[in-house]
Every structure is written in structure tokens, then in C-alpha cells.
Amino acid sequence: MDFYLIVLFLFTGILLGFWLNQDNYFVKFADLITKGGLIILLLAMGASLGSNNQIVLQLGEIGFQAFIFAAGSIIFSLLAVIVFVKIFGLNNLLLGADPAAEAEVEEQGTGKTMTVLIFSSVIIGILIGYFLLKGNEQLWLDSLTNYSLALLLFGVGIDIGASREIINDFRLLGWKLLLIPVLIAFGSLFGALLSGLFFGFGAGESAAVGAGFGWYSLSGVLISKLHSAELGSLAFLSNVFRELLTVIILPFVSRYFGSLATIAPGGATTMDVTLPLVKESGGEAVVIPAFVSGAVLSTLVPILVPLFLNF
Template sequence: MYSGVFMIFLPLIIGYFISLSNESWLHRISKVVSYLIYVILFLMGLSLSALDNLSANLQTIILYTSTFFITIGLCNLAVLPFIDKYFSVQANAKGTSLPIHKMALESAKLILVVGAGLLLGLLLSFEVSWVNQGSEAILLLLLFFIGIQLRNSGLTLKQIILNKRGMLIALVIILTSWCGGILSAYILDIPVTNALAMSSGFGWYSLAGILMGDAYGPIYGGASFMLELLRELVALVAIPMLIRRYPCTSIGYAGATAMDFTLPVIQSTGGVKCVPIAIVSGFILSLLVPVLMLFFVSLGH
């Protein structure tokens, strides 16, 4: 782990203070972030291949993933419908339906990247001691570019503060996810700080898996990655079915992805009134994923 938690936050903070108006540069940064995510996930697969008793560890990953998915999902869905009841917004589905299966395939690519690293590590059986150092260096660069992306996402502080529903949804997701994480900690008999860190991914599967893997090893990294990816895939299927009756619940369950990956589904099936709410809640959650995860990681070290 790093010498101090400040060194982890520093690239994110520096990136957030960089304002760019050149769309070409922002597009390049987006491309670089995608490439870096693929590289780190491939290295995660290599780390998994080096685990002793791999089959037992894969069972542990599946156990952690399923437990956190159920507890966090139940806690989220226990409270989100109250926002629809007391702070309702009228969803109005217009426009053509989206090829949701194609979006799901984009997520599947990331699983294949992890699988490719795992398979290569098993076939070649080479030394992977350099993987942790390489992952840490790439992670610092990735956090720097993510900070730039968050700063230049187009939302001002005023726009966030004025959208009460978006802020309320984000707050509910944070608190109920932590409740689910604490339940998982007791069920799995793991440290509460580890569980709180893992439950702070809010659907951002790539970054969540990377941060957890760097902090606690490939088992936590793999479980966190699968947990958030499963959440997104379920959201892609559930949003079109639920958003007309439960728009805030649908947006909330999408978590951080409501700002980007699931936003086209929300817009297409829920209408334009849902878009500002989704962007604000997704932005707040995206901004807090690295902050909260690293905070809980620092408490556990």
C-alpha cells in the first residue's frame, strides 16, 4: 500500500483542478482512461492466477459478490421507493428503445479482459511480483485523469445544489449501501472497514475493483469488480421495466452509472425530466467513490 493516504488522493485532487475547454483533449483523456482501465483489469487477472488454491479463492469471490449484492440491493430498494412516494417526478417515456444487449456486451468485454489475464497467468506461470507495483503506478495516473473528467463533466456546484432529488437519491444510496455493507461484514465475518470500502463502489465497477484490489488483494478486487458489474447489468434490465412507475428508484439503483453508462437508457425510457436527476446523483456518487473507498481503506490500515 502507499506510504500515506494523501498520496492516493493527490492525483485525483490535482486532476480536479484542471479545467479544459478543448473537446479534442477531453476525448483523448476519455480514451486514455479506457485503455488504462483495460490494462489494470488485465493485471488484476494476472494477480488472480498467482493465488494459492485458486478454486477455493474463486469460491470466496463468488460468495463475497453474492452476499454484498443481495444485502446492498435489498437495503437500497427498501428506502428508494419512499423518494418516489414523497418526492415524485413524472417519467414520460419517449423515443426509440435502446439496444440494451449491446450495452451489456460492452460490460462483458471487461470480464473478458480479466479472464484473459487470468488465463495467461495460468498458462505461462511466470513471476507476477511486479504486478502490484505496476498497478499502483497506473492507478495514480488513472486517478489523475478521472479527476480531470469529473471537473469537466459540465456540472457546476450550483446545479448540483439546486437539484434536491438528485442529491437525496445520492445520499440514500450512500447510507443504504453502507448498511448493506455492515450486514455483509457480519455475515461473512470480515472487518467492517473492509466492508464499508467495498460497499462504496456505487456501481463504478472498473475503479471499485482496481481500488479494492490494490488495497486488499485480488480476492477483494475481483469480488468488488463483479459486484458493481452485476449491479450495472441488473440496472440495464430493470430500468426500462420500472422507471415509469418508480423513476427515482430506477435512477438510484443505477448508482454512479446514472451519469454515463445507463443515462441513455434512463433518457429513452424515462424522458427528459429524469435526465438532470440522473446526472446529478450519478455525478455525486462518481465523485465520492474514490474518496470514500480510500477513506475506509485508510481506516483499516
């Protein structure tokens, strides 16, 4: 989805939510829409992946390598943010909240029912795409994904605007807000370098794959044009895996590592596709930091990928 449309839907929702009271019926209804729409989005994402013949064919050739690259990038991004949270004492982000409020956020982020629904939706979507769709449905799947995402971002924005305590969280983070994507970028690159070393890739090639930060469409195309189709395919599939793994592991990340850590796995996708899931797992307070992080990382992709390929 276009960056300006993302901003439009998200911040229109924020303004509307700020104008409404948190106990307003429409605000509560928006939360239900967000959760229901999230399931539709995940089903559409899974179906899109399952019906993509390019992805299916590449699984047998470079699937294991791509998975290791994705897992390495996620692990070290997550470690970087966890250390950051520990150093600055931002364990649950909502430091000003009372114990009951923190318990509510934790329950929201780690509910077993939502975890099962998230995982099941992705798997069912992939199976539907693989067995029932022929690949020519990609256009309407993309449209369904975009419409679902637009609705979700609007609902997420309403939840943010209606949560007055988020202003205090911004004051708490301050300059640290911009440090989060920097740490995620370094973690992603380090994880990719280690993965590439294991498979015998050059440092520049490995870093270029990691510098996709989950944006598989752009990174795959750039690397294919600037280097080779083989490395471009690896980058494409690796970043597809990063997005898919993010969808699956976010509820567990929130439970064991805190709300801020949910920003790390998705990389650039926390600006759009995985943003509703970050909100669902980590709470409203992490949405704006996640959006900023995703926007910064998305900006870095077309800069860093060509840079590393020239090494």
C-alpha cells in the same frame, strides 16, 4: 491513486466543463476520450488481476468463500439503495428532465454495445495477464491504470460541468446525499454477516471483511496484521471480487434499477476506479453522489475494520 490527485483531476474538469458550452467541440471530444479511456482502464485492471500470482493461488483455496462474501455485500447494498430510491421517489434521479432527456440517459446507461465492450475488456485483460504477463509487469500496469484513471476523471469532470441540470439534482438530493453511503455500508455489512454465518465465521470477522467496501489493498493488509493472514487473504480476494463484479454488472443495474442504484455495488471504489463506469452506466448526474459515497466509505474502512476485529 492519491485522494488529492483524484479531486484535482475531477474538479479541474468540472470547472473547465462549466466554463465551456455543452455543444462545444472539446466537450464532445472529452466524452469520446472518456469512453475510449475506460476500455484501456478495464483492460489494464483485468491484466493486473490476471498477472497477480497471489490472487490466482488463492482462487483455489478461498475463491468460493470470497465470491459469496462479495456477492452478499453487493446484493444487500443494492437492496438498501433501491428501497431508499423507492421511498423518496428518486427513480431516475433526473426528475426535472423531460422524457426525451430521461430516455437519453437510459440509452446511455444501458447500450448493448457498451455492455459487451465492458465485459469483454475485463475478460480479455484477465486472459492477457494470466497467459502473457509474468507478474513483474505490475509496476507499469499500475502506472497505466493511474494515467488512464486521471484522464478519465478529467473527462468525466468536463461532462459534469457542462451539464447544467446537475445543480437541480443536488438540490433534489440535499441531505439524502450522505444517506447513500450509510445505506451501502449497512447493506455491505449485513451481506457479509450472512455470508460469514453460512461459512461459520464469527460476527466480528465477517463484518471486518465486509467493511473493506471494495478497498482490497487496505482491508487485506489491515486484517492480516490485526487478525490473521488467512482472514486477510479472504478479505483481499472478496474485495477484489467486489470490484470485478461491479464492473460487470453495472450496465444491468442501471437498466433494471435506475441510475442511483449504480452507486451501490462499487462501495469505496466509486471514488476512483469505478467512477468512470458509474458515469457511463448511470449518467453524469450520479457522478458527484457516487464520488461522495466512495469518499465516505473509504474514510470508514480504516475505522471499522479494526473496530470489528476487536469484537
